[in-house]
Amino acid sequence: MRRGVVIVIYDDYQLLDMAGPVDVFSLASLIVGDGGYAVEVVAARAGEVRAASGITTTVRTALADVAGPVDTLMVAGGLGVFDHLGDRELIDGVARLAATARRVTSVCTGAFVLAEAGLLDGRRVTTHWLMADELRARYPAVKVDEDPIYIRDGNVWTSAGVTAGMDLAMALVAEDHGHAVARDVARTLVVYLHRSGGQSQFSVPLRGSPPRDEALRELQEWIDANPDADLSVPALARRMNMSERHFSRVFRAQVGIPPGRYVELSRAAAAQRLLETTDDSLDRVARRTGLGMRETLYRVFRRHLRVSPGDYRRRFRTAHAKES
Template structure:
């Protein structure tokens, strides 16, 4: 039986949030046959041309109020204009109404905010683009936000990370419907991962703590970042700050939000990541120059912070010509 997918768009939406999942669903229909595949309906508050964030217009064949169930999958896209859409009672109301007729609900990128505004993520675990995750958790405290996964399933509600993660999520939806062999064939054809290694933290900016209020601690923070291979033990740092070990640890933790040891590890991990991106140094040299000591420690730290091995990270993000 053909499965009906309704994709909700709005002025300023992210074009790839629509195009990526649409291509996955369309390719699935080619493989399994149109009778068992997917029928895609693109809808907006008003039918007609809807400009994406970059100005490219997409035609919404249907107005949301024209749609009645049943719906197999409701997909809500994201975009830079999402904050402006949270006050659109018509849009939010229609998302809530259609969710009640859908077998499953999904969001791409910060489309999770629209689901949350409709009350569809209350008490659920969810993800969104790593840049927007802190705001999602603050604005909707009843949502259990996890910023790292590429996508999250909680019951019949699926949420995905930033932009291209909508492809990962849709492959998982197809795998649920038609099996992993079909999803794998689609991934091969689209030249994407079936299961992307690691989480979205590997794509995030360097990890930062709170900037200390006191000038001496700000200077010490800069010293740590500039000297990753130096002696950055608590006693050495406390001496440099002119404090006792205990007082230094207490003050540093209070002003940065991180204990000194954890801050040092984060700083060294960021240095290692930069070296992997910008140099062709072997892993043992990266470990030494970043202050992590040995390649084994580098591997453990990378797995802990970014869920990927250093070599995998370098292959994806190195600026060095190979």
Template structure:
């Protein structure tokens, strides 16, 4: 049996907020053995709906004409909803929400959910650029500005743009299990299902973008090869600089010393392995370039304020509560 997903759009919506989740649900439908998803696009009025940068999609039905029940109501984002909101859009979402098993938003779509009263007393996230405005306009919402997505009861919200893909993968994992979500991610050639509690900013994004091409290449090498020789002497040789000059240039351009950047990158690699594999801690430590479980423990505690074992247990407990742990 297919799960019915209605995606609400409006003039000026962010195209990837729609395309990303729609492709996730569509790919899951091709791979799922126990039914996939039926995706419908709705708007205040049926017909062409222009995205923020020109391309239009066709809404097959009006929001007030969508008949229930439905599995998921998903509201996309766009700059158009960070200003005055169309009352017909807000009213349509508010009226349709009770017919849905769960409600979700991508990016600034959270403004529509908040205006519809669906986020009152709940935790939510949105694009980091809009988080402060969301909190100011809706003080009854606890805005967590540094999360990829947040689940609070039957309401899910996600950060900006590509985070909608992470949100949709999380919904697929909840419905069909993490194995299918991983297969969908591989099929779409995207990251293997980032956890919702992860920061909107990865290690490369938290650092300043380096101006010099050799440092950009070196940054990519560090993040792709955590088990390599990432010592200052090794990195300096790879960059063709003296150690002293390399440390000074790296820190000046990325805003963080090389050793600290490497530690953050390795900690993120460890977290991904803890969430997506059953590797013992000694193997996780080796594959992430941290050498031993003791070093893994110290680095993980320093970066995430939790032990590696506790993080894995919490992640697995979340899977068990959702009924998808295998």
């Protein structure tokens, strides 16, 4: 018997959130034969469903017509999810099928549908790093961890953004059919079976909110453009013609973080750019970005990106980077 996998989509979903796992399950089925998967893509209503990319998928089965039980229920993500959280046919349909499913899963912002259906309360979950704060704010009973590529909490599995749906699907295949089958699927798709690192390596360090004061906005721009300058609080306060105490208080009130933290994040972003686009040594990157030493560069990257500078460069360096 094939394991029934139901993947739920809606208008403006992320196409890869559905297509990636479908290909993983399809390849696994070719390898294991009759013990594979029977995948069905459904929506709140049958008919054409438009992905955010403009590609349309013809859905033959409405969510309400899936009798269940199902082996695995998966909800795709996409920015369109926020337009559908009030759709009771979608939310109630997911809740109904989840009660019959051996596993309940989501890709990316599909976690919002599970949360709206009350399926994530008290659970540790993940979603796309850009949407983690939004999930946390909307559903305070959900324990959101934005770094892992995927998380399993009981029979509920949630994954990070977009391509992480393939990581999740391969983990499900490994649970069902063993590591060797999942490894063969990964090799065929030319992807990693276990991706090293979490989402932090892909995220942009948050550097607070834009300040209301034009002089502070200009100061931020100057800091970003001059990472190797003296960016100590005394130096910045002098530049603003303020006392150190008053400057620190005003900066934090308007930007949301202390000036020292802003400077460190700005320097981290500058180091990211150099690692992506140049062949500069780590020592030179540290000097050019005001971090001073390789050891400081390493600590800053581990603290904010949870990856070493060397690993970051190997993953994100552009093909035509040159010494500058």
